[in-house]
Amino acid sequence: MIESIIDKDIELLIFLNNLGTTQWDGFWLFISNKFSAIPLYLLLLYLSFKNFGLKKTFVMVLFVVLFITISDQTSNLFKYGFKRLRPCHDESIQGLIRLVKERCGGLYSYYSAHASNSMVLAVFFSLLLKNTYKFITYFLIVWALLVAFSRIYIGVHFPLDVFTGALIGAFYGFILFKLFKVFLKKFMPN
Secondary structure, three states: OHHHHHHHHHHHHHHHOOOOOOOHHHHHHHHHHHHHHHHHHHHHHHHHHHHHHHHHHHHHHHHHHHHHHHHHHHHHHHHHOOEOOHHHOOOOOOHHHHOOOOOOOOOEEEOHHHHHHHHHHHHHHHHHHOOOOOOHHHHHHHHHHHHHHHHHOOOOOOOHHHHHHHHHHHHHHHHHHHHHHHHOOOOOOO
C-alpha cells in the first residue's frame, strides 16, 4: 500500500511540476523565497501591535519564533528519519521534472518545512486577528497554500511532502494560538 501511495505521489508531482512554464517560473520562485514574505510579516506585526500593544506583541513574537523553530526542527526529524530523497536528487525521476531553482537544496524532502512554517503563521494569525480583520483568514490560507504549491512547482518537494507539512503546520498554528491565549489570560489579563 505504501508503494502505491508513493507511486501516485510521484505521478502527481510529475504532472503538476510539468504544468509549469518559463513565463511563470519567476512568480513561483518569488513565492517560494522565504524573504519575499517579509512585507507580510511586517504587516502582521503591525496589525498585532495595533490590536494588542507592545508587550503582548513582543510575547507573541517569542511564541511565534518558538513554534517556527519547533516546526522547522520537526521537519528535519522527519527528513532524516524517513530519508526520502528530494525529487531533484532522485535519479529515477530527475529527467522527468523541471528543477526551476539553480540548486536543489537539502538531500531529503519529507516533509516540507516551507509548507509547515507558512501554515503555522497562516493559522495562528488567522485565529488571532479574524475578529478584527475578516479578510485575513482567506488571504493567509491562500498565501500558505501558494507557498506549499511553489515547492512542487519548482521541483524540490513531492505533493505528499507539502500536504503533510501543511497539516502539521496547521496543527502547530492551532496549538500556538491556544497556548498564546492561555498565556495572555494567565499572565497578561488586561
